Amino acid sequence: MDFKSIFSRKTKSSNIATQRLKLILTQDRFDVSEDSMKKLQFELTEVLAKYFEFTMNSVSMSLKREGNSYVLMADFPYQESSKLR
Amino acid sequence: MGKVIVITSGKGGVGKTTSTANIGTALALLGKTVVIIDADVGLRNLDVVMGLESRVVFTSMDVIEKKCDLEKALVKDRRVEDLMLLAASQRNRKDDIKPEQMQDICERLKVEYDFVLIDSPAGIEQGFHNAAAGAEEAIIITTPDVSAIRDADRIIGLLQNQDINPISLILNRLSPTLVKKGNMISKNDVLDILNIDLLGIVPEDEGVIASTNRGVPLVHNDGSPGAEAYMRIARRMTGQRVPIPEMREDNFFSNILNWFSRK
Numbered sequence: 001m002d003f004k005s006i007f008s009r010k011t012k013s014s015n016i017a018t019q020r021l022k023l024i025l026t027q028d029r030f031d032v033s034e035d036s037m038k039k040l041q042f043e044l045t046e047v048l049a050k051y052f053e054f055t056m057n058s059v060s061m062s063l064k065r066e067g068n069s070y071v072l073m074a075d076f077p078y079q080e081s082s083k084l085r
Numbered sequence: 086m087g088k089v090i091v092i093t094s095g096k097g098g099v100g101k102t103t104s105t106a107n108i109g110t111a112l113a114l115l116g117k118t119v120v121i122i123d124a125d126v127g128l129r130n131l132d133v134v135m136g137l138e139s140r141v142v143f144t145s146m147d148v149i150e151k152k153c154d155l156e157k158a159l160v161k162d163r164r165v166e167d168l169m170l171l172a173a174s175q176r177n178r179k180d181d182i183k184p185e186q187m188q189d190i191c192e193r194l195k196v197e198y199d200f201v202l203i204d205s206p207a208g209i210e211q212g213f214h215n216a217a218a219g220a221e222e223a224i225i226i227t228t229p230d231v232s233a234i235r236d237a238d239r240i241i242g243l244l245q246n247q248d249i250n251p252i253s254l255i256l257n258r259l260s261p262t263l264v265k266k267g268n269m270i271s272k273n274d275v276l277d278i279l280n281i282d283l284l285g286i287v288p289e290d291e292g293v294i295a296s297t298n299r300g301v302p303l304v305h306n307d308g309s310p311g312a313e314a315y316m317r318i319a320r321r322m323t324g325q326r327v328p329i330p331e332m333r334e335d336n337f338f339s340n341i342l343n344w345f346s347r348k
Contacts, residue, residue, distance in 0.1 A: 021278055022278065025235065
């Protein structure tokens with residue numbers, strides 16, 4: 001990926017829209033405030049951090065529709081160097 | 086026994102009525118028997134988009150109040166065989182009708198017709214619940230923008246709670262040129278977010294405005310991108326396997342072609 005594509009990806013309004021939507025819909029579907037979401041994310045991260053190494057700000061959570069129900073998707077990017085403690 | 090399908094969106098102005106008019110007409114052109122119902126009591130528009138406003142005598146309210154028979158309230162579209170409109174009352178309000186009454190009308194119509202399409206009002210209040218009450222299936226209309234997709238998501242949740250299945254999606258007013266430029270949410274992103282089956286994509290087509298002006302649904306004029314998209318959608322609804330084509334961008338050549346095919 002060259003510098004130009006990184007730069008243009010950042011500025012494309014469609015990508016901003018998609019990211020905003022994912023966040024809005026996760027909150028709508030959960031029916032919780034952004035604060036509660038952040039708190040949940042923080043506490044989950046705290047538990048996992050006892051066992052794995054990862055950077056807090058790389059964690060993301062969303063609620064995905066699967067048929068008639070929702071699945072909580074949480075991404076905790078795992079660092080290759082980290083081992084189960 | 087026919088199918089009762091509600092066409093809905095949550096947000097207003099995304100093309101529910103235009104889609105109902107075109108899909109209804111397209112199904113009739115394919116030889117199906119069809120009734121389209123305007124469920125937007127107090128703000129009816131389907132009759133106008135269909136160009137049938139001068140022939141509406143009775144409405145669903147008159148049927149409910151037993152002022153006339155159901156068959157008598159149906160307005161026949163003379164341009165195609167077996168296409169009927171049941172208009173909404175303009176004088177009443179949305180909560181003057183109860184869900185059971187809509188359900189009863191749908192039950193009676195689906196015995197006689199292959200497809201009963203219900204044009205839902207915008208919103209998630211009583212009018213929407215009435216429109217969905219008699220439906221077994223739903224078509225969600227959305228445009229590729231943040232607010233329409235957000236509202237569509239809300240509506241999908243509500244319909245799933247009512248055991249309406251299947252729920253499929255029409256992505257309306259997609260502009261391949263804007264998607265390519267990165268200024269419009271792409272088909273794949275919409276599907277990834279909403280995660281329901283895609284029934285079809287209708288490209289942005291300025292012919293829609295002229296067709297509404299005339300009161301002649303787009304599908305009566307072959308060849309426009311919107312008309313072809315609605316015909317493909319109708320074919321899929323009759324069980325034919327019609328692939329969803331990748332949308333082509335506008336370019337110099339297609340612009341010239343469009344210019345020549347303009348009426």
